[in-house]
Amino acid sequence: MNRRLNIGIIGAGRIGKVHAETLAFRLPEANPAMIADVNPEAARSVAERCGIPRVAADAAEILSDPSIEAVLICSSTDTHAKLIVEAARAGKHIFCEKPVDHSLARIDEALAAVERAGVKIQIGFNRRFDANFARVRAAVANGEIGTPQLVHIISRDPAPPPVSYVKMSGGMFLDMTIHDFDMARFLIGSEVDEIYAAAGVRVDPEIGAAGDVDTAVITLLFRNGVIGTIDNSRKAVYGYDQRVEVLGSAGSIATGNCYANQAIVSTAESVHRDLPLNFFMDRYTESFVAEMKAFVDAVLEDRPTPVTGADGRCPVVMALAARKSYEERRPVRLEEVAAPAVAA
Numbered sequence: 001m002n003r004r005l006n007i008g009i010i011g012a013g014r015i016g017k018v019h020a021e022t023l024a025f026r027l028p029e030a031n032p033a034m035i036a037d038v039n040p041e042a043a044r045s046v047a048e049r050c051g052i053p054r055v056a057a058d059a060a061e062i063l064s065d066p067s068i069e070a071v072l073i074c075s076s077t078d079t080h081a082k083l084i085v086e087a088a089r090a091g092k093h094i095f096c097e098k099p100v101d102h103s104l105a106r107i108d109e110a111l112a113a114v115e116r117a118g119v120k121i122q123i124g125f126n127r128r129f130d131a132n133f134a135r136v137r138a139a140v141a142n143g144e145i146g147t148p149q150l151v152h153i154i155s156r157d158p159a160p161p162p163v164s165y166v167k168m169s170g171g172m173f174l175d176m177t178i179h180d181f182d183m184a185r186f187l188i189g190s191e192v193d194e195i196y197a198a199a200g201v202r203v204d205p206e207i208g209a210a211g212d213v214d215t216a217v218i219t220l221l222f223r224n225g226v227i228g229t230i231d232n233s234r235k236a237v238y239g240y241d242q243r244v245e246v247l248g249s250a251g252s253i254a255t256g257n258c259y260a261n262q263a264i265v266s267t268a269e270s271v272h273r274d275l276p277l278n279f280f281m282d283r284y285t286e287s288f289v290a291e292m293k294a295f296v297d298a299v300l301e302d303r304p305t306p307v308t309g310a311d312g313r314c315p316v317v318m319a320l321a322a323r324k325s326y327e328e329r330r331p332v333r334l335e336e337v338a339a340p341a342v343a344a
């Protein structure tokens with residue numbers, strides 16, 4: 001049998017459980033060997049469910065174990081940068097959930113540690129691995145729709161998170177739109193130079209009271225001339241709404257929502273169908289598997305990871321620019337927020 005990659009999982013919450021299940025049940029080339037969580041019960045429960053043989057007392061126990069070759073950082077965002085530095089020092093390859101951090105200084109410190117250690121890092125922008133979005137990217141990259149001119153991303157959640165979550169999330173741009181900022185760069189294959197965010201509170205006044213927004217249209221000016229929009233809402237009553245369209249000189253390509261079934265019900269009153277898949281756990285199931293396979297393969301075959309540390313940093317710059325644009329009611333160039341210095 002081919003070699004299996006020994007992996008330690010740090011964080012056994014919502015996303016840690018998704019990745020643990022992928023490693024255990026979908027990827028024969030992966031061996032989830034240890035798991036840790038500051039809540040030991042959470043780690044024990046996932047270990048039991050996924051047949052992970054060791055529950056570690058903490059992340060340090062995973063990082064000091066020489067048999068562990070790679071780690072998944074699935075803990076809360078405020079722990080990512082520190083754990084990246086520690087994992088890099090321990091010589092472990094790293095998969096880290098998005099966002100890397102809310103602070104560019106801490107991101108740069110973490111990516112510098114990765115660079116120094118020469119380990120691999122992949123950031124958890126799973127939507128790149130969704131078959132629909134990958135097809136749109138392919139059409140742009142292979143010239144099928146000619147020269148891209150416009151990109152539109154619609155990204156609406158079915159319901160807002162609790163206000164307690166909003167308060168520690170870094171705000172909608174860093175928590176939710178971050179995926180769309182990454183999608184914009186991924187689809188067009190060019191950097192964004194300028195952002196204008198028109199945003200407000202149209203869903204829940206409590207979100208506004210917590211200092212955040214829940215509704216936005218964000219305009220993107222790309223370096224290659226493409227113009228883009230991101231349309232965000234924290235609440236679409238019909239479910240998770242995830243669509244993109246790119247218009248090019250030779251045509252357009254668009255993807256719609258995904259449904260649990262394809263049935264169309266026609267009656268004397270209406271023609272209708274069931275609602276789209278409700279949220280990210282259902283809508284992006286296969287993309288979580290594909291991103292994990294890409295990480296494991298990159299380590300086993302010693303190839304570059306498909307979503308780099310630089311890819312993790314850029315959307316944070318874009319989110320900070322969007323926030324500044326919203327607060328100052330003007331277009332913001334990305335260099336106002338950060339120099340384009342990137343490593344890893």
Ligand SMILES: NC(=O)c1ccc[n+]([C@@H]2O[C@H](COP(=O)([O-])OP(=O)(O)OC[C@H]3O[C@@H](n4cnc5c(N)ncnc54)[C@H](O)[C@@H]3O)[C@@H](O)[C@H]2O)c1
Nearest residue numbers: 011012013014015037038039074075076077079097098099
């Ligand atoms: N890619 C995606 O679509 C996606 C989806 C959900 C969450 N996320 C990201 O994943 C991260 C976790 O989110 P979640 O929804 O799973 O949160 P969660 O609160 O459900 O889980 C986080 C877990 O980390 C544990 N933890 C905190 N500090 C720790 C530490 N120092 N060591 C070990 N365990 C620690 C907590 O006890 C908790 O069990 C966040 O950064 C979030 O942005 C990404």
